Amino acid sequence: MTRRAFTQAAALFIAAATANPATWAQTSDPSAAPPAQSADPPIQEITVMGVREKMIHDFVNTYVAPVNSLIGGIARWRMGVCPATTGLVDPWNNRVTDRIKAVAARVGAPVDTNVPCKTNIQVIFTSKPQALMDEVRRKAQWLLGSHYRAQAKELATVRQPIQAWYATATANRDGRLTMDDIGDIGGDCTFTVSGDFNGIPGPGGIGAAGGAPFEITASSCNQVNGSRISDGFSSEFNVVTVIVDTTKLGKISTRTLADYVAMVALAQTKSFGTCLALPSIANLINPDCDATKKAERLTENDLAYLTVLYQMKIDAKAGLAQINLAAWMKRSLDHSE
Numbered sequence: 001m002t003r004r005a006f007t008q009a010a011a012l013f014i015a016a017a018t019a020n021p022a023t024w025a026q027t028s029d030p031s032a033a034p035p036a037q038s039a040d041p042p043i044q045e046i047t048v049m050g051v052r053e054k055m056i057h058d059f060v061n062t063y064v065a066p067v068n069s070l071i072g073g074i075a076r077w078r079m080g081v082c083p084a085t086t087g088l089v090d091p092w093n094n095r096v097t098d099r100i101k102a103v104a105a106r107v108g109a110p111v112d113t114n115v116p117c118k119t120n121i122q123v124i125f126t127s128k129p130q131a132l133m134d135e136v137r138r139k140a141q142w143l144l145g146s147h148y149r150a151q152a153k154e155l156a157t158v159r160q161p162i163q164a165w166y167a168t169a170t171a172n173r174d175g176r177l178t179m180d181d182i183g184d185i186g187g188d189c190t191f192t193v194s195g196d197f198n199g200i201p202g203p204g205g206i207g208a209a210g211g212a213p214f215e216i217t218a219s220s221c222n223q224v225n226g227s228r229i230s231d232g233f234s235s236e237f238n239v240v241t242v243i244v245d246t247t248k249l250g251k252i253s254t255r256t257l258a259d260y261v262a263m264v265a266l267a268q269t270k271s272f273g274t275c276l277a278l279p280s281i282a283n284l285i286n287p288d289c290d291a292t293k294k295a296e297r298l299t300e301n302d303l304a305y306l307t308v309l310y311q312m313k314i315d316a317k318a319g320l321a322q323i324n325l326a327a328w329m330k331r332s333l334d335h336s337e
Helices: 003-017 021-027 040-063 092-107 129-139 149-155 254-266 300-311 318-336
Strands: 083-086 121-126 162-171 177-179 190-193 214-217 234-245
Touching: 040 300, 040 318, 083 092, 092 121, 092 254, 092 300, 121 129, 121 254, 129 149, 129 162, 129 234, 162 254, 234 254, 254 300, 300 318
Parallel strands: 083 121, 121 234
Antiparallel strands: 162 177, 162 234, 190 214
């Protein structure tokens, strides 16, 4: 036997000796075919899953906007959502409103079933978004969210075709809700939106014959006082205002707009103008996003995030909560496959 042949035979013997008994029985027959080798696929699978997990974490970290409050948490709806839409031709106002309710119910967010209910999500289609937000800044700064007075002009600046502002509150151990107001900005707890700002005809068949004034009222208008502790405290939405610029919508369908509005109305975001790592409705109007990341409907990623947001317990600071959200979102997506 040559040295090379001996080496090959020894290698085969070692491989057979380290195999399990079943494998040994199969390979002891010289005429049997050698077992298939599959070392590479598992390594490749681990690499892919690692990339996906990172993308989910990036999605959550990019989308989430922690509340600017004493506890710095992640807000969600505790009171039942009661959306109202103005500025479209009927029945489109009602269809946008109904879509927000349907998405809320699907992901487990509370929905106010009273008729009528007290509006806490106001969706305004207007061709004068900046003029409207300037009026908000002058008369009801609390609608901009918790901030210091010097930040008001910056916060009220309209930069996106669809943009949301979140007035939040903190719930204590007993569920008592008090408005987040770190800068003691005050202002009228009820803000009347003039008909001059809604009911303005828009492109693509979107518009209204005429708009009537309506009011936006805070559920709670008391300043929050307390320490930066989070045990037993949680961040909640008080009022969410979504402004849609009808001059920049192009040919986006009302159904698509309703999905986009539902996403930003149910989950506070800082991602306006930032491309998310996974396909999402939130990427729709971002010109910097690749077409593969855009969607005209709520994606499985969007629904997984919203569902986890409303199903998991959130009583920690935003950083830890984001880690937990990403982990549960990955689990939800894995189970859906």
